[in-house]
Amino acid sequence: MARHTAPDPTRRNEQSRAAILTAAAELVAEAGFGKLTIEKIAARAGVGKQTIYRWWPSKGAVVFDAFLAASQDAGGGYDLPDTGDLAADLRAVLRPTADELADPGFDRTGRALTAEVLNDPDLLREYRERLLDPLLEVTRARLRAARTAGLVRADADLDLAVELLYGPMYYRWLHGLGPLDHAYADRLVETVLRALGASTG
Amino acid sequence: MARHTAPDPTRRNEQSRAAILTAAAELVAEAGFGKLTIEKIAARAGVGKQTIYRWWPSKGAVVFDAFLAASQDAGGGYDLPDTGDLAADLRAVLRPTADELADPGFDRTGRALTAEVLNDPDLLREYRERLLDPLLEVTRARLRAARTAGLVRADADLDLAVELLYGPMYYRWLHGLGPLDHAYADRLVETVLRALGASTG
Amino acid sequence: MARHTAPDPTRRNEQSRAAILTAAAELVAEAGFGKLTIEKIAARAGVGKQTIYRWWPSKGAVVFDAFLAASQDAGGGYDLPDTGDLAADLRAVLRPTADELADPGFDRTGRALTAEVLNDPDLLREYRERLLDPLLEVTRARLRAARTAGLVRADADLDLAVELLYGPMYYRWLHGLGPLDHAYADRLVETVLRALGASTG
Amino acid sequence: MARHTAPDPTRRNEQSRAAILTAAAELVAEAGFGKLTIEKIAARAGVGKQTIYRWWPSKGAVVFDAFLAASQDAGGGYDLPDTGDLAADLRAVLRPTADELADPGFDRTGRALTAEVLNDPDLLREYRERLLDPLLEVTRARLRAARTAGLVRADADLDLAVELLYGPMYYRWLHGLGPLDHAYADRLVETVLRALGASTG
DNA sequence: CAATAAACGAGACGGTACGTCAGGTCTTCTG
DNA sequence: CAGAAGACCTGACGTACCGTCTCGTTTATTG
Known part of the structure; x- marks a missing residue:
């Protein structure tokens, strides 16, 4: 996800990032996007709110990233074969x-x-x-x-x-x-x- | 719009209803659905919040009703001619x-x-x-x-x-x-x- | 109780008056004065809110009247004997x-x-x-x-x-x-x- | 004042606390306790409502604290001399x-x-x-x-x-x-x- | 190997809006 | 025409989150 501001990405805590995306995905699945809040994501992920605001510009961006991460963990993109048929x-x-x-x-x-x-x-x-x-x-x-x-x-x-x-x-x-x-x-x-x-x- | 609870519809104030739908339509056009709030609709319509909650179950329902009302004021439904072509x-x-x-x-x-x-x-x-x-x-x-x-x-x-x-x-x-x-x-x-x-x- | 406005008191419905005072007394006993509302009194007494507003200037006045009525039903005022002692x-x-x-x-x-x-x-x-x-x-x-x-x-x-x-x-x-x-x-x-x-x- | 829940008092903002008590005292003096509202205290103090709810359990508690604070600023407790008379x-x-x-x-x-x-x-x-x-x-x-x-x-x-x-x-x-x-x-x-x-x- | 700087958890803060409750007024219908 | 019923505007309630802002506390280079 494009960063709004630009903290040094090399110092980013990978565990926190993963926990946030996982928590976001779970919460959307449980209660829907409408009921999703940054505070709940942070609480579930065991993370400070600021850590989310530091790396994502919006709630939608987090969920989108979570969706992308899941897509890539799964097969990632269908490829279209060319069998001639x-x-x-x-x-x-x-x-x-x-x-x-x-x-x-x-x-x-x-x-x-x-x-x-x-x-x-x-x-x-x-x-x-x-x-x-x-x-x-x-x-x-x-x-x-x-x-x-x-x-x-x-x-x-x-x-x-x-x-x-x-x-x-x-x-x-x-x-x-x-x-x-x-x-x-x-x-x-x-x-x-x-x-x-x-x-x- | 389907009512969540069912106050007596014969006692409904038609002026308030119209003012609410108009206000909702204007506010969506001005600032988008995301920035829309029940409080702003009520304020613009010169109406109590409760009057909105009494007759609509959600913000979306109000906007949808406003959209429907506008559609019906306009031509209301395309009719498809049968010219043979x-x-x-x-x-x-x-x-x-x-x-x-x-x-x-x-x-x-x-x-x-x-x-x-x-x-x-x-x-x-x-x-x-x-x-x-x-x-x-x-x-x-x-x-x-x-x-x-x-x-x-x-x-x-x-x-x-x-x-x-x-x-x-x-x-x-x-x-x-x-x-x-x-x-x-x-x-x-x-x-x-x-x-x-x-x-x- | 002093009336704030002055509807013709001869036309007053005695049953409503009694029902209101009874309801007020019961509700205070049940939940305390803080939780008492005009709406609850009206509902319990089977009376329109306006009937209360017509005859009493405030919630306190209703309760006070209820208290007085109860006092008078009871012995009403202690009298102090003069036995010489x-x-x-x-x-x-x-x-x-x-x-x-x-x-x-x-x-x-x-x-x-x-x-x-x-x-x-x-x-x-x-x-x-x-x-x-x-x-x-x-x-x-x-x-x-x-x-x-x-x-x-x-x-x-x-x-x-x-x-x-x-x-x-x-x-x-x-x-x-x-x-x-x-x-x-x-x-x-x-x-x-x-x-x-x-x-x- | 006894806290209803117990946030960490060391993190409390002393300026907010003082502003709230001052605002409460002023508003009671101006309009009486009956007309006092948490919203007005918060507005006058330039403080969010939650900051009041976080530290006090009720409106009465705020006013009471304000009263206490004023008492302590004043002489704080009469002491009773023992002159022999x-x-x-x-x-x-x-x-x-x-x-x-x-x-x-x-x-x-x-x-x-x-x-x-x-x-x-x-x-x-x-x-x-x-x-x-x-x-x-x-x-x-x-x-x-x-x-x-x-x-x-x-x-x-x-x-x-x-x-x-x-x-x-x-x-x-x-x-x-x-x-x-x-x-x-x-x-x-x-x-x-x-x-x-x-x-x- | 300190020291130092950044990310981090935690959470208080000033705010906005929520959805609910009750206030007091007003209107409509009924006895 | 008093009264019941209840819709209405108003305003406050107490809660949930917002996004920002300190606080110490890790953590991980860098001098």
């Missing part, structure tokens, strides 16, 4: 994405984080740089390869294409419009690929 | 939607409201019932008519179809992925209709 | 006074009422006119008779004398300085009479 | 007491404090320990010395004796029964000493 490759991304969104544990945290990110331009930039843009770019790259191979219309707008892949699922998730399962992911991939002019897989 | 009809909805999302005034309020709605199941239900579901349904109805007319594949999934129309634009808006203009709306409509198997307009 | 006659007043002050039930109410009376000149006047002055006057009258009979020094200051009889007991009660029993009352009477120059009984 | 020594205490009670400035504060103390057992204990008991004890000690010297009856009840000295004056003060001047104090001393069997001074 475009539909299969896209399903390999969208199916686990659907699984994640459907997980009740992720749901609360994800919504809380989304709400924060949407209303804080700094966090939004951070989110895009660290998570979203890389994901969109690997997807775009895969589609670009397919376009080069003639499997996608030559005039396809790849920015729009990635939005067509991720946007509908995101929309369904946030608004609770329907189930998020593999069948849905598959149907979505199939439909989008039809729009892009490729032959269905 | 499906692409033109969809553009007639998506172009003004893009305009709205691109409006900086709406942007702040919309993001704030979205954040609230996403994290409060009661608000989300309210939002779906009053705004989202009707919009999706008219869209679905228009597509259904087109399908009956043979302009859309017989096996088209209309739930997915509406998500394909609104989801990408919403995704682009929330994450700031690119411009939201008529050209984008048009391209989106064209691409989605290609996926649905209709002849492009 | 001054010491015995004074003991006949001071012993039951000590009993009353020592009663835990009276203690709470009495302290609450005292606190109100001491800080509200209107209530103090009311208290003196209705309760205190009559008591002091009968005591003074009894001493005057004794003085005429030569049992009390001719130059005795009767105002001071009554203060010597009631003041020490009141002082002991308010500050919790010691037991309030018949032995104490007797000793007090004996000592004061010695000061007044009468022969001890 | 008992009557003169007692007049040396009761005359300034009468002056104090007759002072309109003290009257309001004193009544307010009395009302609080009478209804709060904790405050009463505090009051007795810090102010009342020491006063009564020096008085008792002086009378004991006189009794040893044969100037007071051997069987005199000293507890009752001090009540006879202070009780009547207190009673007169609280109920507004008559003037509180040196002549009254002198008469009181004279009368009480007659009761105690000593020769009048």
Whole structure:
């Protein structure tokens, strides 16, 4: 996370940093972002409040960092394979994405984080740089390869294409419009690929 | 808004109600949802705090009601024409939607409201019932008519179809992925209709 | 109780008046004067708040009226006999006074009422006119008779004398300085009479 | 003042403490105890409300502390001389007491404090320990010395004796029964000493 | 190997807002 | 038209946290 002020980072206490992120993650999971306070994080982490204010500019930043840390501990970023079968490759991304969104544990945290990110331009930039843009770019790259191979219309707008892949699922998730399962992911991939002019897989 | 407790609504002071909603709308526009407080709403509206707590369960509910009231004062719900030209009809909805999302005034309020709605199941239900579901349904109805007319594949999934129309634009808006203009709306409509198997307009 | 404004008293609802005084007395006994509220009195009495405000100027006035009503229902004012035995006659007043002050039930109410009376000149006047002055006057009258009979020094200051009889007991009660029993009352009477120059009984 | 909870007193800000007590004293003098609020004390003292709640359990306790502080700044406790002339020594205490009670400035504060103390057992204990008991004890000690010297009856009840000295004056003060001047104090001393069997001074 | 400087835990501080309670006024409906 | 019911504006309550600011106490280079 970008520091607001700049204490010497070499002197930073790694144990405190980890304890803070862990406490933040636990508290969000237990009670939601709305009930989260700096004081509770500090108390749970066994840390002075100032230690949090020293290294993070806002509560959202702490939670975001905690989320990032968890993401990296987990697999970190889905990578999109290129097996030659475009539909299969896209399903390999969208199916686990659907699984994640459907997980009740992720749901609360994800919504809380989304709400924060949407209303804080700094966090939004951070989110895009660290998570979203890389994901969109690997997807775009895969589609670009397919376009080069003639499997996608030559005039396809790849920015729009990635939005067509991720946007509908995101929309369904946030608004609770329907189930998020593999069948849905598959149907979505199939439909989008039809729009892009490729032959269905 | 659904009442948490249920004072006799016939005794409600209509002037106070209106003043509260107006004050809430102004304050959100001026300083954002995060800086909004019940006390400020009450002060600006010339109303006791208790009068707010009596009729609304949360700050989010007030703002949401204010938003709804404004929506209804404005045109209240897009209606989707059926001119026979499906692409033109969809553009007639998506172009003004893009305009709205691109409006900086709406942007702040919309993001704030979205954040609230996403994290409060009661608000989300309210939002779906009053705004989202009707919009999706008219869209679905228009597509259904087109399908009956043979302009859309017989096996088209209309739930997915509406998500394909609104989801990408919403995704682009929330994450700031690119411009939201008529050209984008048009391209989106064209691409989605290609996926649905209709002849492009 | 003196009325602050003056609605026509002939139209007053006697049942409401009684219910209010009863409710006030009960609530003071249950929870103390500090926890007493007009709203609770109204609720318990099954009466609108306005009915209380119409007839009493303050919460203290209601409680005071309730206290007076109770006093009058009970014996209403001690009368001081004149048996010829001054010491015995004074003991006949001071012993039951000590009993009353020592009663835990009276203690709470009495302290609450005292606190109100001491800080509200209107209530103090009311208290003196209705309760205190009559008591002091009968005591003074009894001493005057004794003085005429030569049992009390001719130059005795009767105002001071009554203060010597009631003041020490009141002082002991308010500050919790010691037991309030018949032995104490007797000793007090004996000592004061010695000061007044009468022969001890 | 006895603390309700016990934050580390060494970390206490002495300036805040003094500002609070000063503000409390001023506000009571200006508008009376009834109109006193914690919020006004905090505002006048330039202090957060929590700083008051942290160190005092109630509004009464603050005012009481303010009163104590003022007492200690002033002479702090009358001491009772032993000149050998008992009557003169007692007049040396009761005359300034009468002056104090007759002072309109003290009257309001004193009544307010009395009302609080009478209804709060904790405050009463505090009051007795810090102010009342020491006063009564020096008085008792002086009378004991006189009794040893044969100037007071051997069987005199000293507890009752001090009540006879202070009780009547207190009673007169609280109920507004008559003037509180040196002549009254002198008469009181004279009368009480007659009761105690000593020769009048 | 001190000494010295920074991060640290702890928590008091001046504040803001919370959600609740009660005050006293006002309005509406009922007997 | 007095009275019940209760909504209303006001203002204070006591609590929770905010972000800042000392306090000693580690901790970890650096002279």
